[in-house]
Amino acid sequence: MSAPAGLPPRPSAPPPLGAPAGVAQAGARPQHNGPVQHQMQFFTGYPQNYSAPSGHYAQVPSKAVPSQVDNQYGAGYYSTGYSVPAQSVLTPSVGSNLLNTQGSQQSYSKVPPHPVESAEGLGQGAISSTSYLRTNTPQSYSAFGSHYSTSVSSSVASQGFPLNSGHYAMPMVSSAAYPSLSYPSMATASPYGQVFTSQSLPAIGQFKEMNAFSGQSTVVSHSLQQVPMGYRSTSWSTSDVQSAQDSLSRNHTESLAKASNQTSTVGGVDSSHLVSQNVRFIKSGVGSSVSSAVTSSERTPVDHSAQPGPVPSVTKPSESLLQEGIQYDGYVNNQASSTPAPLSSSSGDEEEDEEDEEAAIDSSSTTSSASPVPNNYDALEGGGFPETRSITSSPAPAPSVPPTSKTSKPFGYGYPALQPGYQNSAPPTSAMQPTNPGHHSGFQQYSQYPGMNQLSSSLGGLNLQHSQQPESLRPVNLIQDRNILPITPVPAPVPNLNSDLRKLNCSPDSFRCTLTNIPQTQTLLNKAKLPLGLLLHPFRDLTQLPVITSSTIVRCRSCRTYINPFVSFIDQRRWKCNLCYRVNDVPEEFMYNPLTRSYGEPHKRPEVQNSTVEFIASSDYMLRPPQPAVYLFVLDVSYNAVEAGYLTVLCQSLLENLDKLPGDSRTRIGFITFDSTVQFYNLQEGLSQPQMLIVSDIDDVFLPTPDSLLVNLHESKELIKDLLNALPNMFTNTRETHSALGPALQAAFKLMSPTGGRISVFQTQLPSLGAGLLHSREDPNQRSSTKGVQHLGPATDFYKKLALDCSGQQTAVDLFLLSSQYADLASLACMSKYSAGCIYYYPSFHHTHNSAQAEKLQKDLKRYLTRKIGFEAVMRIRCTKGLSIHTFHGNFFVRSTDLLSLANVNPDAGFAVQMSIEESLTDTSLVCFQTALLYTSSKGERRIRVHTLCLPVVSSLADVYAGADVQAVICLLANMAVDRSVSSSLSDSRDALVNAVVDSLSAYMSTVSNLQQSTLIAPNSLKLFPLYVLALLKQKAFRTGTSTRLDDRVYAMCQMKSQPLIHLMKMIHPNLYRIDRLTDEGAIHVNDRVVPQPPLQKLSAEKLTREGVFLMDCGSIFYIWIGKSCDNNFIKDVLGYPNYAAVPQKLTQLPELDTLSSERTRSFISWLRDSRPLNPVLQVIKDESPAKTDFFQHLIEDRTEAAFSYYEYLLQIQQQTCK
């Protein structure tokens, strides 16, 4: 945390986006409306278990089928989105143009089942992994679902145009024709400008005041909403604002669309007739624009849609609630709707669940509302309320007392004194004190705790060394102990915290630290010789995530930390920041807990009960209105590309997933193709067929038409489908071998810069024309040299500059490289690295000759197109005072000391940071790290996802080793090694990796006193460290001696920098299982399926037997290796072939056979697949097939001609440690 973080930024230079630090919030609201400030209530019986509110909901609209209800909201959103256009299309086509009926019915035949499917399918809770991605947002959105349903209808009708356009007009537009072009409509083309300016926000402040906790204010805002400008009054909850704002922008765009439609009817040409004087458009279809009259009929309800907005009140009938969706007093339940039961993963205790149910019954009288319900006040002010609470709850907390104190002892060896303090904020223990005095004493103890802690933690340290040694410190003799690999995948170590904090702590999947015990000083850290850093996976797909809608997001006034479970409440009114230790006021609104409907319990708010939460951000967090989802595809169509045939796969995938692209009704899409020229596609609604516009002036590339290159996905869907169907065959006869990638990218940047979004680049060769052209730098003879590897860095700064420009305009560039030859990925990758994109590489891709790669591309595309996406994101990582971040790893641009600018963020992106300890941490016993990711969801909502991790501080070296997280250490080292090999040399980084092992192990051995010299001892926590480092050294990125193509190596390096830990570990050290003898022993049950759990095998050929069949899980690919004398039964039962000889060389699928072993194998493989989003491809390898080298290169414990075996390597390390 840099010191000036607390300073207000200079007004002259506000951060371009992401107001988190810059825009100060209104601060604590004056408390004149606060009803009860002096009463201390302890609603001990009330549940804090925020994550189970589906139970609460159950009572709200109707008593029956709770989950069904909120599912329908989610589904309803989509179904309306899809079904409405369908209707609107059918009408015009029948009425106006008989020719079209054929076409439009055909194309929409898929649509009608949609609502049915989604309503039912979701309702049953059968949610596939992709669909729960979506349920994340819809529920919060559902509040204005009805609003959307109407707005979506905007003039889709135009798509009922003749589909008979077979050939494409390709007018050559030379630059000479263009100089006279001017684009007057450019500035106004985006709806933003106007919408924004029309919204002056003077009234917000006023209404905020009015709304604060007054029952009537709901009425006010409600009535105001009917007024078109009612937007201003609804600052009460952000979703209100958004819905209204949306409607405004919707109106606006629609009127624009309408206008353009009308002009086109009048003009009789397409709306791009502006340019048509200079550009000759040859149109084959007649392309009449029928649409405008019809579309307007669907638009009428828009104005009313804001009215039934998210202001449900007590008296509202349940039907209206059904339509509106649920808004739970600002807390929008986001729990995956598949679990109707109140039990959820974040609540372990049965007591809590009981309380929950009680509370649910209690609260049944009130519905959710955006305003505090008046009858609550009555209850609060009539003093009887607290008593009744404590009475009802008293049976529950009573049993909870002994268990907590018991369980906390063995774990919390360091901090027994912590407990009383944290009891106030921790759920089960706070229930212990139903009376005021008890509570107060708790607070007093708490404020004293730092001093006591220090003492006890040092005592704890003593304990640790002398009496009991934790498992993680048990010395392991690496040379003697041959089977160090555990039989189950290595779990993340659990931080040594007391049980309450541990329960609240962030999931290791999202947030991991290399040292779960943070050393007190930098000296201690240096002694340990282990890197200190964090590994983040912040945008991971979560099944359950508390989403909070609140007008004030509570943050520390000085360091802007979001309130989190690890802050301490000094008293009812003040909290102490756990990062900078500033004492802050608790805002009035925060005193009210909408979950329990109780007042005065800020420590039971969901923000304080969950370490991973998501806030719906208010307009304070926007510098411009949330951008729509914009996707641009930049496709290589040179001879190489056509030969490889990726276009077929891509267009097919796009056609299949066009409806699943994340986005709302504003979603826009565009296409650019390039060979030696750049081709644009005019997809303007109203055209009969897509028009190709060719720009051959690649030295100064320009956009042939200002708009209509990026078109609304829903309005021009037919044209887009036409284009996608035609694209694969359009260039079949091309002879153009050049590739002008640079100019195409520049054009893409120009196209995207007004909005931002995502550019997906497909490239199949070295760019050879125009700006950014590259030359081959690889010398094939040097591929297996053991000397240094050259050219790991970029050759030109063109792509880097482009990426930074893109990043500045909130555009990310994703690169798909499908090259069979060297394409200089090291240079090309820069375009994605610094614009927060992602990189996919398919070496020697061919759609028929290399079916494995084709399948992989197809699967990757499916995931890529449908996964969640966050736009215009920024991420800030904060840590407790004394720690500071000095290096960042991942794909992004570091805009300021702790602010990462992410134009796009996707759920598969991982990040890593390195930290140092700047000030000694002696006066604290806990440190916290917080990442806040501010992004715009694909639905146009501004959201903040906050993760907080809390870790203990230790003062002894042994404790540091005890808390080492070997997987995190390895991943961080891999990142550092990649940096090292680019900035220095590969051999340097290899040496550094080996030295990391040698140094840390010798440092550890020097702490263990009774030690004979000739062994190699590691603490149990680090016993896999040497093995993993060896695996790293044999990884494609760092190996020497073995022939490795430069692009492969660079790709592996890119993956290391951008993959999250779980994927990276699989890549570094694959899991090997024997699968020919699967049994149900130790099997687990997942969704009524029995999944066998075979033990992990060492990655060594000694474990392979000719009789066996082995599965290797490398993260992105599964290898199944079949031994020569494999049991014929297995081949018959699982593979479906009579004997070994009959098994084909290339097999990428297991047949579905009705045998027990086949079932077991398939369920095991699909279980492995489900655990990750990457959809790995399967490759069956026979013992004699040439592909077996792929398999054997992963057996890292074995000796190869170029590298040591594990044992030799250990001996080498031992030698070096003894020196």
Place this chain on the structure above:
Amino acid sequence: MESVVFIFSLIDCCALIFLSVYFIITLSDLECDYINARSCCSKLNKWVIPELIGHTVVTVLMLISLHWFIFLLNFPVATWNIYRYIMVPSGNMGVFDPTEIHNRGQLKSHMKEAMIKLGFHLLCFFMYLYSMILALIND
């Protein structure tokens, strides 16, 4: 003649001092988050070559006018400037690269470097001043 050499050196040195101060100010602005890395680096990269030339000219001038001591004092710094400029990797946007300036403590090392140069130029300034006065008196 001597005096002309030192008058020129003095002026040049003043410019270099200002440049160092400018570097320090811009870098500390970046450190405090007042400007973003992109603009900071493009500002600074513009001045890398002028600085390099300015300093090399003085060094060469000292060599020509046979002021060995001052030449030897300047030589390492000039070499460092040139080395730093030559060793920029091909993919980087200059000595100051916006994508890397926040990594591996580069910002701090740039800052330190600018500070040291400021000190060095101040030292040189007084040296030139003294030599100039001496030369003027001798004339």
